[in-house]
Structures are given as C-alpha cells and as structure tokens.
Amino acid sequence: MQDFSFYNPTRIEFGAGKIARLDALVPANARVLVLLGGESARRSGTLDEVLTALGEREVQVFNGIEPNPSFETLMKAVDQVREQQLDYLLAVGGGSVIDGTKFVAAAALFNGDAWDILLQGGQNVTSALPFGSVLTLPATGSEMNKGSVITRKSLAAKLPFASEHVYPQFSILDPVKTYTLPPRQIANGVVDAFMHVIEQYLTYPAEAPVQDRFAEGLLQTLIEVGPKALANPEDYQTRASLMWTATLALNGLIGSGVPQDWATHMLGHELTALHGLDHAQTLAIILPEMLRQRKAAKLGKLVQYAERVWNIDTGSDDDKAETAIECTRDFFEAVGVKTRLSDYGLGAEHIDNIIDSLTNHGMTKLGEHNDVTPEHCRQILLASI
Amino acid sequence: MQDFSFYNPTRIEFGAGKIARLDALVPANARVLVLLGGESARRSGTLDEVLTALGEREVQVFNGIEPNPSFETLMKAVDQVREQQLDYLLAVGGGSVIDGTKFVAAAALFNGDAWDILLQGGQNVTSALPFGSVLTLPATGSEMNKGSVITRKSLAAKLPFASEHVYPQFSILDPVKTYTLPPRQIANGVVDAFMHVIEQYLTYPAEAPVQDRFAEGLLQTLIEVGPKALANPEDYQTRASLMWTATLALNGLIGSGVPQDWATHMLGHELTALHGLDHAQTLAIILPEMLRQRKAAKLGKLVQYAERVWNIDTGSDDDKAETAIECTRDFFEAVGVKTRLSDYGLGAEHIDNIIDSLTNHGMTKLGEHNDVTPEHCRQILLASI
Structure with missing residues (x-):
C-alpha cells in the first residue's frame, strides 16, 4: 500500500423522498441558485419538489448546463451569482451539472481569469461557495468527490480540476429520480462507473488487498x-x-493507497472535445485496446481481474487476460454502448488530429507508469477502428 | 437497500512518518491536551515524536486511560481541560484512548451531569472540543467514527454513545507504530475488526450487493x-x-443501508464489565453459539458467508452454515483468542449474574429483528462454556 491522505466530508442522504431533507440541509437564510441541465428536471417534477422543499428561501434558477459543461455557459452563472449576491448553490442533475456547479462555486470567489482554475488543475482555488446536489443520474461520482471536468468550446479543450473546497456539502440520492432516464444515459452511467473503478484498479499489484476487494466488488455489482x-x-x-x-x-476511497492509470480517460476527453462523443462512449472504445496495448505491464492485475471479476480460471495468464479484455468489451456492448470508432463514423483519417490535440494538452506521458506516449495512443486508436 | 444517511468528515493521514503532519493538522494557537493510555507511547518514543511535531504549542499530557476507559478516570481529564482552559485534544493510543477522548471532548462542553451523555446515548450532545488522534493499535475503528463506549466502574456498567460532534478531525495511521504491540493486542484487534464486519453483515439478505461485497472483502482480508x-x-x-x-x-460505510445486529457486542460488554475479559475475548466466546442459536433467522446470509468468505461449496445449506461457524471459531483460535468461557475460568455458576446485568441495562430485545431475549442469551452462554 502506498501512503495516502483521505478526506471526504460530503453528507449522503440516500432513499426515496429524501429531497424533503433540503429544508434541513440548506441554511435557512441562504440565497440559493439552483443549477439545471436541460428541461428534464422541470418536466419530471423534480424541480418543483426542490423548490417546495426550499420553502421561503430566496431562490433563482440557472438553466442550460450542457453535457460536458462549458466554461462559456458556466461563466454566465458566475455573473448571475455575483450580480444577484447569491451565496448557496444547488446542483440538480447528473455529473455534468454537478461538475459545472463546482466550477461556478470556485469561480464566483476567484480573483482573476477563471480559466486559470483549469490551467492549474484547481491548485489555485482557495475558497468556494458552499453547495449541495440532488443527483438524478448515476454515473460520474461527482456528487461525492472534489473533481470536475470543464470544456472550453472555443479552444476545443476539456480539462479537469480538483480542490477540497468543492466537495458538495451534501448530496441527495433518490433512486426513483432515475426511473425516467433514457436507456442511453443509464448505459453510459454503467460504463462510466465501471471505468472509474478500472482506472484505479487495473494497474499493477500494490499490496493493497482491501482496495482490490472493494474495486472487484464494485465491478461485480455493476456487471x-x-x-x-x-x-x-x-x-x-x-x-x-x-x-x-x-x-x-x-x-x-478505492483509489487511496494504490497506483492509478487514467490514460483511457485522458485520451477519451480528446474524442469528446473534437467529435462530441458521449464520455462513456469514448471510454468503451478505448479501454479494450488500451488494455491489450498495455498487457505486459498490467498482466498481474489483468489475471487477477480475470479470475476474481469474470471467474476465468482456465488457460495461461495471457489467455486469461485476453478473455477478460473480451468480456469487458462484450459487457459494454451488452449494455448498449458500442466499442469501435467506426460505430461512431470515425476512421483512420481522424487519428492524426486526435493525437495532435492530446499532445497539445500536454498528455504525453500517461498511465500508472507515465509511459503511455502519443505513439501508443495512436496504435490504440488504430486498433479501435 | 434501506434508506440511509452517511457522513464521515475525519481526515486520514496514512503512512510511515505521518506524525510530522501534526504541525499542519492542529491549529497553530491550540492549547492541546495529549491523552494517553499506559506507558507504551512514552516508552516507544511515539510521545516524543508527537511533542516534537506540535512544536511551540502549549501542550499538557493526561496519562492513564485504561482499556475499557472509565468515566471515573476521564472526568479527571475533563477537570484538567476546564481548569487549564485547554481547547484541543489529541488522543495517542488505541480505541480505548480515542473512545475516552471522545467522551472528554463532549463532557468538557456539557452542561449537567456528564453521565447523562451515556444514559441518552449521546443524543444530548450538542457540541464538543475539536480533537485528532494518532492511532497505535488497529482494532476498534474509533479513529474514523462517531462512536464511543465508556465504563462506569462504580456501577459495573459499560455503555455506548454516538454523536456527529465527536468525529476526530483527523487520524494519523502509521503502521510502523504497531510493530511493538504485544501479540495479544494484535490478535484482539483482528477479532474486534472481524466482529465489527460480522455485526453489519451477518443478518438477513437486504438487496445491498455492494455493502455485502465490501464486508466480504474486509473479512477475506482479515483472514x-x-x-x-x-x-x-x-x-x-x-x-x-x-x-x-x-x-x-x-x-x-459497510453498515449504511443494511440491517445490523450487535447482539454479540451487547452481551460481550456484560462479560467485560463483570469479569474483566478483553473485549475481543468476549466476542470470540459469544459469536459461534450466537450464530448457532440464530441459525434459522440468519440462514440466507450464513450460506452466503460460507460460500463467499470461506469458499465452502458443498453440502446442504445447514451444512454450509455449520461449517462456516466452525471456520470462524477456528480462525479466532488460530490467531490466539480462546473461544470458550471455561478458557477464562468462567462456568455455569456465573451465568445468572450476567443475564441479570444484561436485563438491568435494558438489553432485552437484541439483534437485527429485536428478538434475541435474555433467555436466548442464557442458552448461548450455556453452550459457550
């Protein structure tokens, strides 16, 4: 096990009807900005439920945070917060809305150009507005972490930031709110969560048996x-x-004390920024060939993954690894997320541009050993067509 | 899965040498009371390391918190805090020292008779002094939770309390600090941790697959x-x-959203209060016969436990349950914790008194179904001789 620091103060309220807890969770004198994605929270009645629970508080609504939330849109919310002197944010939506709310919380109190928050990965964030979330889409984990990924459309750039100042104070998780989600969003959520575990698990053995068991338990449950x-x-x-x-x-939790990868995510971000693919689609495309490309370096963990998660107990280590990679691809396809670039109309002619963009964003040494180069990524994309 | 609230703001600093982080974790102007158990922290050099890390801060030391920390001793620490106007506590030790520090933190700011905190289970705690911990003994989990168990010697009573106000602000976990522990304390710690998982896992199936997988992963790792x-x-x-x-x-975490048992703990507390057995010893004695006594109600989970934790895949459900119970007893014995009352010089003649004490403490409806009666407990003790 590696040394680690773990800190996660987000309060989780889990269960049907928990939105009523908002009255106890949001300060009575808060001036609240409710942040939404599209029209679904309004249509489904969730917004009404939220507004009712907030009672007599001063509440304004900001609408229109996109999937892959954009700097351009979010800065409008920052302006509204400042102009209206709002002091509490409430995200109602999925990971994009919560990620966007984290950025608004930090940017509203930031001196200088807020884009610098992304350029410095959040290390320059020294305070943020308090906020909570009502989660409507299980996928990103943003409801209980300090990370956020923001896209600047004008630069075709998608960059992450993290800060302890942007932990949600609370998140309300009501499974009933997911009933009306389109199948595509549920499928994307399953793949996204699966990939989050894989990035923190499928590296090299690190004498962290509890973290391994927890990761395997999450993967088994998702399957x-x-x-x-x-x-x-x-x-x-x-x-x-x-x-x-x-x-x-x-x-x-599962990433504490263990090496982490995230190469698939970093390469996937470029596909979303350049070609507009859903985040989960990019991960489903890249992971199988990423694992094949990195098979030698990951063999110990690939065999463990094969045996414990997929119950593959015959064949050589290489056989087990190959079978586990194909099981993974089949799982993504089985929940309806296609795993080939060509399924999304992309071919070899797009790869130079993707690799250029990756390089320009400084993503030249990826993975748990910092040895996944743009050339490796090119091979991975070629194999993923 | 049942509805739940989860909140745990304790910061964990994990790794060798992390005591040096105290300077960053404790406020610079804090007036600190360091609370210790016996002489081991002083002898091992851990106290010196702590005092060095605390630098120029005003620091006093309170020595002598016992295993099964006593109300009588802790009230002396409360007096010292009040008289010396100390405003920050630092527990250096195992679960007893941390449990005791939680009580001191709450009692120092409590109006009225501090024993009421125990009588009301902590529901009357509205504030507490801030505190951190340096853990030297892995066992109780007190370093990252809001619970505490305090013994009042004059009443032979051992009672728990819990409050969000007594989460440690931080806990430093340095595995090197455990090297010099006596084998008995390590063995007790293994049994104690194992039992904490069992109490939150071995109840009835509750459609909480992640919690089950996490619990099983912890048990597998302990084994x-x-x-x-x-x-x-x-x-x-x-x-x-x-x-x-x-x-x-x-x-x-693993107890969120699932039924919990704790009957073995409640009965075990009486054995410690009346006969001075180590906490873990009482659990190792009671659990096997508790499981046998409750086998019908727990059969679903016992079979799952047998299959997933002990890899028992042959025989009837009853066979699997019986084998798992004996595997559990063998595991406790293998780490050196005896599992029979007679191993500790106790026999049938002591049982009436134990059951009377349990009844007097109101522990008449125990377990996940509130149906474990004093008469059941009598049968369990008889079978445990």
Whole structure:
C-alpha cells in the first residue's frame, strides 16, 4: 500500500423522498441558485419538489448546463451569482451539472481569469461557495468527490480540476429520480462507473488487498445490476445499487493507497472535445485496446481481474487476460454502448488530429507508469477502428 | 437497500512518518491536551515524536486511560481541560484512548451531569472540543467514527454513545507504530475488526450487493493478513492492510443501508464489565453459539458467508452454515483468542449474574429483528462454556 491522505466530508442522504431533507440541509437564510441541465428536471417534477422543499428561501434558477459543461455557459452563472449576491448553490442533475456547479462555486470567489482554475488543475482555488446536489443520474461520482471536468468550446479543450473546497456539502440520492432516464444515459452511467473503478484498479499489484476487494466488488455489482437496470427501469433496488455503486466508484476511497492509470480517460476527453462523443462512449472504445496495448505491464492485475471479476480460471495468464479484455468489451456492448470508432463514423483519417490535440494538452506521458506516449495512443486508436 | 444517511468528515493521514503532519493538522494557537493510555507511547518514543511535531504549542499530557476507559478516570481529564482552559485534544493510543477522548471532548462542553451523555446515548450532545488522534493499535475503528463506549466502574456498567460532534478531525495511521504491540493486542484487534464486519453483515439478505461485497472483502482480508501480522510483526505491508481494514470495518460505510445486529457486542460488554475479559475475548466466546442459536433467522446470509468468505461449496445449506461457524471459531483460535468461557475460568455458576446485568441495562430485545431475549442469551452462554 502506498501512503495516502483521505478526506471526504460530503453528507449522503440516500432513499426515496429524501429531497424533503433540503429544508434541513440548506441554511435557512441562504440565497440559493439552483443549477439545471436541460428541461428534464422541470418536466419530471423534480424541480418543483426542490423548490417546495426550499420553502421561503430566496431562490433563482440557472438553466442550460450542457453535457460536458462549458466554461462559456458556466461563466454566465458566475455573473448571475455575483450580480444577484447569491451565496448557496444547488446542483440538480447528473455529473455534468454537478461538475459545472463546482466550477461556478470556485469561480464566483476567484480573483482573476477563471480559466486559470483549469490551467492549474484547481491548485489555485482557495475558497468556494458552499453547495449541495440532488443527483438524478448515476454515473460520474461527482456528487461525492472534489473533481470536475470543464470544456472550453472555443479552444476545443476539456480539462479537469480538483480542490477540497468543492466537495458538495451534501448530496441527495433518490433512486426513483432515475426511473425516467433514457436507456442511453443509464448505459453510459454503467460504463462510466465501471471505468472509474478500472482506472484505479487495473494497474499493477500494490499490496493493497482491501482496495482490490472493494474495486472487484464494485465491478461485480455493476456487471450484475447494469443489465437489470436497463431491463427494469422501475426496479427500485436495482437502481439503488447502481446509484450507490457509481458514487463509491469515484469518491476517493478505492483509489487511496494504490497506483492509478487514467490514460483511457485522458485520451477519451480528446474524442469528446473534437467529435462530441458521449464520455462513456469514448471510454468503451478505448479501454479494450488500451488494455491489450498495455498487457505486459498490467498482466498481474489483468489475471487477477480475470479470475476474481469474470471467474476465468482456465488457460495461461495471457489467455486469461485476453478473455477478460473480451468480456469487458462484450459487457459494454451488452449494455448498449458500442466499442469501435467506426460505430461512431470515425476512421483512420481522424487519428492524426486526435493525437495532435492530446499532445497539445500536454498528455504525453500517461498511465500508472507515465509511459503511455502519443505513439501508443495512436496504435490504440488504430486498433479501435 | 434501506434508506440511509452517511457522513464521515475525519481526515486520514496514512503512512510511515505521518506524525510530522501534526504541525499542519492542529491549529497553530491550540492549547492541546495529549491523552494517553499506559506507558507504551512514552516508552516507544511515539510521545516524543508527537511533542516534537506540535512544536511551540502549549501542550499538557493526561496519562492513564485504561482499556475499557472509565468515566471515573476521564472526568479527571475533563477537570484538567476546564481548569487549564485547554481547547484541543489529541488522543495517542488505541480505541480505548480515542473512545475516552471522545467522551472528554463532549463532557468538557456539557452542561449537567456528564453521565447523562451515556444514559441518552449521546443524543444530548450538542457540541464538543475539536480533537485528532494518532492511532497505535488497529482494532476498534474509533479513529474514523462517531462512536464511543465508556465504563462506569462504580456501577459495573459499560455503555455506548454516538454523536456527529465527536468525529476526530483527523487520524494519523502509521503502521510502523504497531510493530511493538504485544501479540495479544494484535490478535484482539483482528477479532474486534472481524466482529465489527460480522455485526453489519451477518443478518438477513437486504438487496445491498455492494455493502455485502465490501464486508466480504474486509473479512477475506482479515483472514489473510491476521495470522501474517502475528507471525511477522515488522512486515509493513501486512500491518498496513490490517490497520486500514480495521478502520474501514467500522467507519459507517459497510453498515449504511443494511440491517445490523450487535447482539454479540451487547452481551460481550456484560462479560467485560463483570469479569474483566478483553473485549475481543468476549466476542470470540459469544459469536459461534450466537450464530448457532440464530441459525434459522440468519440462514440466507450464513450460506452466503460460507460460500463467499470461506469458499465452502458443498453440502446442504445447514451444512454450509455449520461449517462456516466452525471456520470462524477456528480462525479466532488460530490467531490466539480462546473461544470458550471455561478458557477464562468462567462456568455455569456465573451465568445468572450476567443475564441479570444484561436485563438491568435494558438489553432485552437484541439483534437485527429485536428478538434475541435474555433467555436466548442464557442458552448461548450455556453452550459457550
């Protein structure tokens, strides 16, 4: 086990009807900005439920945070916060809305050009507005972590930042709120959560048996509940397990004391920024060939993954690794997320541009050994067509 | 999965040499009371290391918190805090010292008779002094939770309390600090952590697959590292896994959203209060026959425990449950904790008194179904001789 610091003060309120807890969770004198994505929170009645729970508080609404939340949009919310002297934020939505709210919370109190927050990865964030979230889409884990990823459309750049100042004070997780999500969003959520675990688990053996067992438990649960969540949208218990699993996949716990990879995410961000693919789609495309490309370096953990997660107990180590990689691809396809660039209309002619963009963003030494180069990424993309 | 609230703001600093972080973790102007158990922290040099890290701060030391920390002793620390106007506590020790420090933190700011905190289980605690801990003994999980158990010698009573106000602000976990512990304390720690998981896991199936997987992962890890930690006291990685596993066994995570038992703990507390047995010894005695007594109600989970934790895949459900119970007893014995009342010089003649004491403390409806009666407990003790 490596040395680590772990700190996660976000309060989780889990269960049907927990939105009513907002009255106890948000300060009585707060001047609140509720931040939304598209129209779904309004249409589904969730916004009304939130406004009712907030009672007599001064509340304004900011609408229109996109998937892959944009700097351009979020700066409008920052302006509203400053002009209206609002002092509490409430994200109502999925990871994009929560990521965007984290940026607004930090940018509202930031001196200077707020884009610098992204350029410095959040190290220059010294304070942020307090905020909470009402999660409607299990996927990113943003509801219980300090990370955020923001896209600047004008630069085709998608960059992460992290700061202890942007932990949500609370997050309300009501599985019922996921019943009306389109299958594509549930499928993306399953893949996203699965990939968060993989990035913190599938590296090299690091004498961290508890972290390994927890990671394997999350993967096994996603394999078990992912297809059920798609088949039975109103099965409360299945949606509850999916929701809590997705949160635990990226709340800092399983990544404490172990090496981490994140190469698939970094390469995937370029595909989203340049070609608009869903985040989870990019991960489903890249992971199988990333694992094949890095098979030698990851063999110990690939065999463990094969044996413990996929119950593959025959064949050579290489056989087990190969079978586990194909099981992973099949799982993504089974929940409806296509795993080939060509499935999204992309081919060899796009790869130079993707690699140039990756290089320009400084992503030239990726992975747990910092040895995944742009040339490796080119091979991975070629194999992923 | 049941509804739940989860909140745990304790910061963990994990690794060799992390005591040096105290200077950053304790406020610069704090007037600190360092609380100790016996002489081991002084003898081992840990106290010197702590005092060095605290630098120029005003620091006083309170010595002599016992195993099963007593109200009588702790009230002396409360007096010292009040008289000397100290405003920050630092526990240096194991679970008893940390439990005791939680009580001092709450009692120092409590109006009225501090014993009421125990009588009301902490529901009347509205504030507490801030405090941190330096953990030297992996066992109780107190370093990352809001619970505490205090003994009042004059009443032969051992009672728990819990409050969000007594979460440690931070806990420093340095596995090297465990190298010099006597084998008995390591063995007790393994059993204690194991039992914390069992109490939150071995109830009835509750459609909480992630919590189950996490619990099973903790149990598997304890079975793997427990004997190694005894055989090789200075194996850093083994001690690190034991330490982190014991913390995760009772930090609120695996118990969120699932039924909990705790009957074995409640009955065990009486054995400690009346006969002075180590806490872990009482658990090792009671659990096997508790499980046998409750086998029908717990069969679903007992079979899952047998299959997933002990890899028992043959025989009837009853066979699997019986084998798992004996594996559990064998594990406790293998790490050196005896599992029979007679091993500790106790026999049938003591049982009436234990049951009377349990009844007097109101512990008449125990377990996840509130249906474990004093008469059940009598049968369990008789079978445990």
